[in-house]
Amino acid sequence: MSSTTAAEQLSATTLLRFATAGSVDDGKSTLVGRLLHDSKSVLTDQLEAVEHASRSRGQEAPDLALLTDGLRAEREQGITIDVAYRYFATARRRFILADTPGHVQYTRNMVTGASTAELTVILVDARNGVVEQTRRHAAIAALLRVPHVVLAVNKMDLVGYEEGVFARIAEEFTAYATELGVPEVTAIPISALAGDNVVEPSATMDWYGGPTVLEHLETVPVSHDLTGCHARLPVQYVIRPQTAEHPDYRGYAGQIAAGTFRVGQEVTVLPSGRTSRISGIDLLGTAVDIAWTPQSVTLLLEDDIDISRGDLIVPSGDAPATSQDVEATVCHVADRPLTVGQRVLLKHTTRTVKAIVKEIPSRLTLDDLSQHAEPGELVANDIGTVRVRTAEPLALDAYADSRRTGSFLLIDPADGTTLAAGMAGESFATERPAGPAAGADDAGWDF
Template identity: 85%
Template sequence: MSTITTEELAETTLLRFATAGSVDDGKSTLVGRLLHDSKSVLTDQLEAVERVSASRGQEAPDLALLTDGLRAEREQGITIDVAYRYFATPRRRFILADTPGHVQYTRNMVTGASTAELTVILVDARNGVVEQTRRHAAIAALLRVPHVVLAVNKMDLVGYEESVFAAIAEEFTAYATELGVPEVTAIPISALVGDNVVEASANMDWYGGPTVLEHLETVPVAHDLSHCHARLPVQYVIRPQSADHPDYRGYAGQIAAGSFRVGEQVTVLPSGRSTKITGIDLLGEPVEVAWTTQSVTLLLQDDIDISRGDLIVPSKDAPPTTQDIEATVCHVADAPLTVGHRVLLKHGTRTVKAIVKDIPSRLTLDDLSLHPHPGQLVANDIGRVKIRTAEALPVDSYADSRRTGSFILIDPNDGTTLTAGMVGESFASPEPVKDETEDDGWDF
């Protein structure tokens, strides 16, 4: 069996990052320029973009087409869906999520940034910080994205003026700092012509910082496994009908956080039963240790009733189980979320019935003030909720684990995703209102 040190596990060459910004701020053009100038575009892809651009009468290739792949996106000239791109440089590998800028598609930004270690927020130098910029900064803060890059785009359209860049950078940094964003790096760019994207700009000699790619290649990405709470949501119970393995029973899933080792004492939640790991299978081979994002099968010493939706954790580091969840949420559905709303709550691989008991506050993006007890959240609102679930769930604080500290609320009638929630994330909230929900069989 193979052995791997904690230092080897912690080492990373992969950065997950997302782009965000208002409509026409140039996100897709920036991504296209980044791919093109870093030589991460295949020849046939570039030729296809050149053909489409020429058919539109454009003299130069429209690099935004490298990510806007849907027909509707090309016809409307806006990004609708999250476009994932994979590329690499000699210094690092990247998974990029190009997210839509239109307010209607803010939900897609939540999806793209939920696993990101860095978010690039674009601002049009002519318009400065607008409401959607503030919304994206708030989402990045709530999702605890550790690094935020402010890319002030279209500097060529404001004469490459340093004062324009400085004013926007100062306003955004002050706002993001008040939200709790730990780090903001501001970079002046022109995605259309390539200034400070991959190569340093000759038009802004007053700027001495890194280009976008230089920052992406060098920003530290910490994976300190010694401080991770190990979590494995069970997705499937494996019992092969094989004469070679008549007693095989494995519990398969993707490790959401931390690492597991053979011989470790673990607890299965929500039952609370404990046992020991006797084996770990990874890609059909036995290993001594497995860690975050690997899909594995755990073999346990005792025959415990375990099914999809259960959570396997180290016995010495088990989270509490609860039916009462407080969280900050971003509401992403067109239909409002109201006090008394009957929903399904999906946490990890488990889905349970739940009731929205209270909405203590809604965040006002302009001045970060709180609107107390709004009664409902509408599309793109960020607010505080209290939820009661039908079954006890083992939940972590989002601050401790982005995977097992998050959940989504689902409409039980049609399966629509309503809300994305972060457990324990909070801003100061008013006192809760009295619960006056009716008893219709969903009270727990």
């Protein structure tokens, strides 16, 4: 009997995508550096480079935060600016980590880092407790439907490792996150600088009997099985090679966003509503009878119907409704405000259409989760509800059903700047203000 190789063991482990978030100086980069260092996921030359950089700054011990703060501006300012992605593995699981900025100016980057995460680690400085940026990150995690949230109460060494301090912070945050609809919160007291409860259990916090950060990351249940979800294929390319071998070939290529497609299956093309059957599926140049997410495939249909980039192929009888009116919660990420009547582009999967912001019914107040009605605009880092009218019908799923086909971007048509990230059908509001839609109907944008 042959022994299992290390490569075979690694390929058999599950993958966890997770993100870190927190306020400035809460110690996110130090936590990530400690996690990488103590799990022996740092190469020798990387550690030597960090030690050299630390000595040049007059520090005796290696500054593990430098393992993730890779930009020169980050090193000079001592803050994280960009989202730093790191890949590492243990014997139990593989990880893709997104270390996101803590400065309020870069909250938009947290949206990017957490958009594909199954777990978010939100750090809190034990001396400061829950602050506005903590609440903002919890709200974003809830909006993005991140199923697992870890509250890492850091710098416990600076409060004498007191259990009462940890308990108060954990209780306040858990109550707030629960009100937001976060399904699961795990609170862990840590000292990233000293390594307490990061990889190894703390000898100074014997009152804590829960998992370390790494232990929780290794054991939290995750599922990537989207094969049973609503099948969706956003068309990216229409392939017509027009060769002598395949003179009539017409295929519709894209990555399956969710679900499974089979040869012989009846499908509907949206937004046109035309129907046909799958006559063939090409996967990497090979004909197959079945394909599933996240495979990139080419579908061939029995009927020659008009399909172009941006159309959505779905099983007949399981099609989302198409509409030109989109109501969603958005996180505004641009420096310029989003205003009622503003002309924008809406990008949904592979489809981009013109749109107008008709209403901004409410903006979320993070302190008490109340709604500020009819704010008129959203500024950077605001979370609010919008109603948008598009020039062409769109087929959006509810974000609760599909993070891929229920999300969209609002883009400035003048320069391509991303204005807001939207989640269809998501809202913290219990009531919506009624009233006529507002907005400028400029030439070429009157929908």
